Amino acid sequence: MNEDEMVVTPWEVRGKIDYDRLIKEFGTERITPDLKQRMYKITKEKHVMLERDYFFSHRDLNWILDEYDKKNKFVLYTGRGPSGHTHIGHLPTWIFTKWMQDRFDTRLYFQMTNDEKFVFESHLNLEDVRKFTYENTLDLLALGFEPENTFIIQDIEHIDLMYEIAVQVAKKVTFSSAKAVFGFDNSMNIGGIWFPAMQAVPAFIHSWVYGKKTPCVIPCAIDQDPYWRVTRDVAERIGYYKPASIQNQFIPGLKEGGKMSASDPMSTIFTTDTIKLAKKKVMNAFTGGRATVEEQRRLGANPDICSVFKYYEFMFMPDDKDLADIGRKCRGGEILCGECKQILAPMMTEFLEKHQATREEVKDRVDEFSAARLRDELKR
Ligand code: TYM
Numbered sequence: 001m002n003e004d005e006m007v008v009t010p011w012e013v014r015g016k017i018d019y020d021r022l023i024k025e026f027g028t029e030r031i032t033p034d035l036k037q038r039m040y041k042i043t044k045e046k047h048v049m050l051e052r053d054y055f056f057s058h059r060d061l062n063w064i065l066d067e068y069d070k071k072n073k074f075v076l077y078t079g080r081g082p083s084g085h086t087h088i089g090h091l092p093t094w095i096f097t098k099w100m101q102d103r104f105d106t107r108l109y110f111q112m113t114n115d116e117k118f119v120f121e122s123h124l125n126l127e128d129v130r131k132f133t134y135e136n137t138l139d140l141l142a143l144g145f146e147p148e149n150t151f152i153i154q155d156i157e158h159i160d161l162m163y164e165i166a167v168q169v170a171k172k173v174t175f176s177s178a179k180a181v182f183g184f185d186n187s188m189n190i191g192g193i194w195f196p197a198m199q200a201v202p203a204f205i206h207s208w209v210y211g212k213k214t215p216c217v218i219p220c221a222i223d224q225d226p227y228w229r230v231t232r233d234v235a236e237r238i239g240y241y242k243p244a245s246i247q248n249q250f251i252p253g254l255k256e257g258g259k260m261s262a263s264d265p266m267s268t269i270f271t272t273d274t275i276k277l278a279k280k281k282v283m284n285a286f287t288g289g290r291a292t293v294e295e296q297r298r299l300g301a302n303p304d305i306c307s308v309f310k311y312y313e314f315m316f317m318p319d320d321k322d323l324a325d326i327g328r329k330c331r332g333g334e335i336l337c338g339e340c341k342q343i344l345a346p347m348m349t350e351f352l353e354k355h356q357a358t359r360e361e362v363k364d365r366v367d368e369f370s371a372a373r374l375r376d377e378l379k380r
Pocket of ligand 1 (some may be wrong): 010077078079080081082089090093111112113116199218219220221222223224248249250251252259260261
């Protein structure tokens, strides 16, 4: 197996990621400057994650904006598979989702796929996935979401709200197409084969509850795209709009290559890490540095392959001047990697300290966000 070979599936992301190739292979579209301008006309402000192409790919966003202009508003849908603690790489998508929610003044459905993680991960039992659903929910709420327009769907607990849509989806997806899209083989348990029907449901739930076809936009990393291909293929055949999506790149792990992923704890900063441990992980991060100080001073380093620089770019340096400045110093050999990490470490730990304090504050508010409220809507 070639270590550099690119693999991007909902279960595995590794190798050197070629985002242009993903757009081609997945059949999505690049977010163009024109499309950004169209969004900004409504949002009245730019977003650094769009400006720097962290969100780089989409499906049907122009159509979503056409409908929005016609006063046919969309809902947002994103989610999390609660297989462990949230890591820093999960947060930018949710931060951007909150921005879209505020700026377009719209509702968010957030799916916690505790069923997915139970059936796919042999080491997790029901108690584990319930615990991580709760823990991950705290991370979401700590980003400032409000219950009025945020509905958290927990698959196992809210199955009564999902099943009617799920069976409609499942009936239209053959095993051979699930195998082709997801690479399932005969060893997959039947829970796994069924699960794509469950991940499709929140794209339609608003339309189902309120009895009115409603557009839906899904912000997520591009690894989830196989689900949307299946969901879109089925949508119109069961009476709904195809969901649109807006897709982000991967926040890299702190080691070379791949995305930040819980399966490699030392390359991953969890939101629950102690400040000391987070700092240690930053200080051990992979960079684009040279073998010796002398070489680095002489030849400069390479921010394009550096995980530390990616954190500046996508999370911690919203000011373009600051980013350009550190990029220039890096390429010019003016700053060494150790010094650069010393800049990131306090940014990371300050963020974590604040996030962890807010997590504490939202602990008793989780129920306010429950999609169980939709049961009352259905009775009306
Ligand atoms: P999960 O829990 O693997 O990931 C949750 C979200 O985070 C994104 N993501 C990343 N983004 C940037 N950098 C990374 N290193 C990184 N790692 C993960 C994922 O793309 C995802 O957007 N099956 C899903 C749960 C789910 C879902 C959804 C996700 C259900 N419905 C709708 C997105 C949208 C899962 O296991 O995601």
